[in-house]
Amino acid sequence: MSKKNINVGVIGCGTVGSSFIKGFISKKEIIKKKTGIEIDIVKVFDRDKNKLRLFKNIAAESPDEIIYDKEIDIVVELIGGIDYAYEFVKKSIENKKSVVTANKALISKYGEEIFNLAKEKNVYIGLEASVAGAIPIIKSLKESFIGNKITKILGILNGTTNFILSEMFYKKIKFSEALNMAKKLGYAEANPELDISGFDTGHKILILSYISFGNLFSIDNINVEGIEKIEPVDITYADEFGYRVKLLGICKREGNNIEIRVHPTLLPKNHLLSLVEGVNNAVYVEGDLIGKALFYGEGAGGNAASSSVISDVVDISKKIVSKSYIEENFNSNEKISLKLFDEIETKYYFRFTAIDKPGVLAKISKILGDNNISISSVIQKKDNPEKAVPIIMLTHMAKEKNVKKAIEEINKLDDIKKETVMLRVEEFLF
Amino acid sequence: MSKKNINVGVIGCGTVGSSFIKGFISKKEIIKKKTGIEIDIVKVFDRDKNKLRLFKNIAAESPDEIIYDKEIDIVVELIGGIDYAYEFVKKSIENKKSVVTANKALISKYGEEIFNLAKEKNVYIGLEASVAGAIPIIKSLKESFIGNKITKILGILNGTTNFILSEMFYKKIKFSEALNMAKKLGYAEANPELDISGFDTGHKILILSYISFGNLFSIDNINVEGIEKIEPVDITYADEFGYRVKLLGICKREGNNIEIRVHPTLLPKNHLLSLVEGVNNAVYVEGDLIGKALFYGEGAGGNAASSSVISDVVDISKKIVSKSYIEENFNSNEKISLKLFDEIETKYYFRFTAIDKPGVLAKISKILGDNNISISSVIQKKDNPEKAVPIIMLTHMAKEKNVKKAIEEINKLDDIKKETVMLRVEEFLF
Numbered sequence: 001m002s003k004k005n006i007n008v009g010v011i012g013c014g015t016v017g018s019s020f021i022k023g024f025i026s027k028k029e030i031i032k033k034k035t036g037i038e039i040d041i042v043k044v045f046d047r048d049k050n051k052l053r054l055f056k057n058i059a060a061e062s063p064d065e066i067i068y069d070k071e072i073d074i075v076v077e078l079i080g081g082i083d084y085a086y087e088f089v090k091k092s093i094e095n096k097k098s099v100v101t102a103n104k105a106l107i108s109k110y111g112e113e114i115f116n117l118a119k120e121k122n123v124y125i126g127l128e129a130s131v132a133g134a135i136p137i138i139k140s141l142k143e144s145f146i147g148n149k150i151t152k153i154l155g156i157l158n159g160t161t162n163f164i165l166s167e168m169f170y171k172k173i174k175f176s177e178a179l180n181m182a183k184k185l186g187y188a189e190a191n192p193e194l195d196i197s198g199f200d201t202g203h204k205i206l207i208l209s210y211i212s213f214g215n216l217f218s219i220d221n222i223n224v225e226g227i228e229k230i231e232p233v234d235i236t237y238a239d240e241f242g243y244r245v246k247l248l249g250i251c252k253r254e255g256n257n258i259e260i261r262v263h264p265t266l267l268p269k270n271h272l273l274s275l276v277e278g279v280n281n282a283v284y285v286e287g288d289l290i291g292k293a294l295f296y297g298e299g300a301g302g303n304a305a306s307s308s309v310i311s312d313v314v315d316i317s318k319k320i321v322s323k324s325y326i327e328e329n330f331n332s333n334e335k336i337s338l339k340l341f342d343e344i345e346t347k348y349y350f351r352f353t354a355i356d357k358p359g360v361l362a363k364i365s366k367i368l369g370d371n372n373i374s375i376s377s378v379i380q381k382k383d384n385p386e387k388a389v390p391i392i393m394l395t396h397m398a399k400e401k402n403v404k405k406a407i408e409e410i411n412k413l414d415d416i417k418k419e420t421v422m423l424r425v426e427e428f429l430f
Numbered sequence: 431m432s433k434k435n436i437n438v439g440v441i442g443c444g445t446v447g448s449s450f451i452k453g454f455i456s457k458k459e460i461i462k463k464k465t466g467i468e469i470d471i472v473k474v475f476d477r478d479k480n481k482l483r484l485f486k487n488i489a490a491e492s493p494d495e496i497i498y499d500k501e502i503d504i505v506v507e508l509i510g511g512i513d514y515a516y517e518f519v520k521k522s523i524e525n526k527k528s529v530v531t532a533n534k535a536l537i538s539k540y541g542e543e544i545f546n547l548a549k550e551k552n553v554y555i556g557l558e559a560s561v562a563g564a565i566p567i568i569k570s571l572k573e574s575f576i577g578n579k580i581t582k583i584l585g586i587l588n589g590t591t592n593f594i595l596s597e598m599f600y601k602k603i604k605f606s607e608a609l610n611m612a613k614k615l616g617y618a619e620a621n622p623e624l625d626i627s628g629f630d631t632g633h634k635i636l637i638l639s640y641i642s643f644g645n646l647f648s649i650d651n652i653n654v655e656g657i658e659k660i661e662p663v664d665i666t667y668a669d670e671f672g673y674r675v676k677l678l679g680i681c682k683r684e685g686n687n688i689e690i691r692v693h694p695t696l697l698p699k700n701h702l703l704s705l706v707e708g709v710n711n712a713v714y715v716e717g718d719l720i721g722k723a724l725f726y727g728e729g730a731g732g733n734a735a736s737s738s739v740i741s742d743v744v745d746i747s748k749k750i751v752s753k754s755y756i757e758e759n760f761n762s763n764e765k766i767s768l769k770l771f772d773e774i775e776t777k778y779y780f781r782f783t784a785i786d787k788p789g790v791l792a793k794i795s796k797i798l799g800d801n802n803i804s805i806s807s808v809i810q811k812k813d814n815p816e817k818a819v820p821i822i823m824l825t826h827m828a829k830e831k832n833v834k835k836a837i838e839e840i841n842k843l844d845d846i847k848k849e850t851v852m853l854r855v856e857e858f859l860f
Contacts, residue, residue: 297721
């Protein structure tokens with residue numbers, strides 16, 4: 001008879017941690033019935049003793065009580081942040097414990113080291129909750145799509161920024177007002193920098209790229225732009241052209257080149273991704289067998305994340321009770337390289353603010369043409385009282401480096417009265 | 431050292447079968463790299479010898495050559511239909527082979543027997559490809575959402591009927607014309623009865639309900655309506671009220687009561703499900719932890735299905751090489767009962783065809799009122815040359831049995847000139 005009971009320790013008892021513990025305890029019997037495995041949460045630690053009040057009978061005095069407990073099979077790390085989490089996860093693995101984590105910052109930085117160490121120690125890592133809350137995107141990419149060559153992943157991966165952009169669109173309000181609304185409703189943290197700067201989305205798209213292509217690139221080497229500079233007027237003009245503005249994590253593979261980037265993006269209004277509102281998340285995937293697929297769901301909140309944590313804990317429990325260790329490699333030994341951001345090609349949206357006099361459009365167009373950028377449509381507005389009018393333009397496919405050079409030249413024109421706004425466009429049919 | 435190579439036999443080499451074999455062979459090395467397991471397709475059988483031409487070196491003379499081959503670990507059944515498939519699957523399991531199948535008709539009829547036999551013989555069943563093509567809905571319900579109490583599943587599960595309804599909407603054409611279009615494009619079979627009658631959707635929603643709730647109900651005990659009777663005029667009026675018409679498989683749980691039904695359904699236009707066009711599929715799921723989730727993807731075609739077959743083959747291979755058998759139960763021992771269709775409550779759309787004279791609306795309204803049906807909105811059209819005008823009505827929540835009774839009474843009125851059209855409405859916010 002093999003081992004049929006699994007002990008779990010939890011480090012971190014905040015929103016996700018407490019939801020997980022409560023959720024798991026209430027579903028324990030059903031899970032046992034379905035899998036034949038008895039899984040128990042035997043210890044929980046949090047630095048804030050108040051958070052342990054509900055779980056007194058299993059409260060631990062220190063994380064070490066969990067990490068060094070020989071009876072514990074799985075450590076669930078839900079403290080967030082990098083330094084302590086890294087230490088706890090590493091020590092847990094060294095002590096032959098499998099680890100389940102929701103920590104995208106940790107995995108996007110130390111993922112390779114963590115997975116390698118886990119393989120060395122014959123333990124497992126679960127990270128479903130680290131990306132897109134309840135959406136089973138990690139498992140789908142890793143297992144369901146294992147026969148696919150994945151070519152494209154586009155994700156709305158951060159609920160706070162998506163909420164802000166939805167509010168700005170529907171209520172015609174400024175970024176700062178929408179951010180305050182998000183804070184008031186508890187959708188944004190007191191310090192929302194990581195969200196609005198795009199870095200949280202960056203961590204998540206790096207993880208999805210790692211799972212799909214086997215290479216974990218550094219956040220320092222990809223382009224990350226946030227939504228702080230988005231003005232209501234650009235949301236309105238995008239709408240006029242038939243687009244919504246969304247903060248996307250984008251990952252595309254062409255041959256052995258991968259491009260990964262995070263920035264506000266114009267998306268065709270009728271695309272399913274454009275319809276993802278509020279704090280919800282969605283991930284769009286293309287692969288050679290699946291064609292086009294989309295996953296939509298709640299990206300944040302204790303319950304959504306704890307659904308994914310439970311799933312990981314159960315999966316790993318099944319693996320532990322079976323006797324052989326099944327290794328897991330994302331890396332297919334292909335030499336994959338990251339495309340320089342300046343080399344990417346996409347369509348662009350520009351908003352120039354120019355003196356309303358003849359010849360201005362000609363000057364702008366000439367600079368664009370000289371830089372190999374061709375215009376697909378343009379609207380020149382006539383309603384600005386200060387005589388500086390907005391000229392809005394969409395381009396055909398152009399190279400990032402050429403666009404930057406052209407914008408720099410255009411901004412230097414005497415007729416240009418404000419820094420030009422540039423946004424990138426994703427066009428694709430469903 | 432445990433066994434690290436797995437042999438697969440394939441019965442059925444049509445569209446999905448040949449896509450699977452080709453796809454698998456081309457991905458074999460990557461799968462080996464990722465899992466450490468060597469998986470080989472060693473035999474393939476089809477009654478039509480022509481279909482085996484491409485695979486001469488592994489062609490079998492009879493299915494028995496696969497079913498009784500002691501070296502084969504997994505049998506992939508892709509012949510479709512029920513009788514032969516049932517025999518092959520059963521014999522394969524009896525010979526201690528795991529089975530992967532895309533056969534929804536088979537599973538929706540014999541699923542319980544097949545899963546019980548598999549458990550008895552310590553082998554596994556993979557059925558991802560049986561519902562919604564490439565969409566990993568089975569795995570998500572079984573594994574990713576294992577911590578959830580699922581309360582609602584709504585699915586566009588049949589590509590043919592969804593294509594026809596999309597065509598009727600966009601091109602303002604009749605059912606028969608759209609069906610011909612589907613046949614011409616290869617989206618409908620020569621005999622599309624199983625699709626357009628709703629029974630294919632019925633098989634699939636029964637499987638999703640089985641995976642989620644542990645009870646496999648019979649297609650004979652659920653309401654199944656197809657799209658044959660949908661007229662363009664109802665699609666137009668639905669549009670005026672803000673709805674799209676979609677063929678849905680619906681499964682809802684309330685307490686230990688489950689309702690399962692298949693019928694054309696009015697869905698709010700801005701709901702993600704309404705935007706699923708052409709041969710695509712989508713499944714919407716609600717659960718206590720996940721909240722609301724949606725999966726979208728290609729529902730048909732050899733590649734989409736073979737992506738799911740590959741995933742099942744790899745998953746089962748991993749389980750086989752690990753030494754312990756992990757049982758799998760969908761049944762949670764709850765006593766779940768199927769709600770009688772007459773007892774369901776939903777909102778309704780009616781199209782009455784009535785003589786255009788004073789008092790008709792009052793008579794209709796009285797009958798509805800007497801049957802506890804309250805009206806939420808009504809449009810009376812004035813543009814019918816034959817003096818019989820359409821009256822279109824939406825109701826608040828009402829009971830199916832009352833609605834049927836009321837319609838019967840209304841149809842008997844002298845002023846009613848045609849059988850009343852009744853469609854059901856699903857209202858829910860995303």
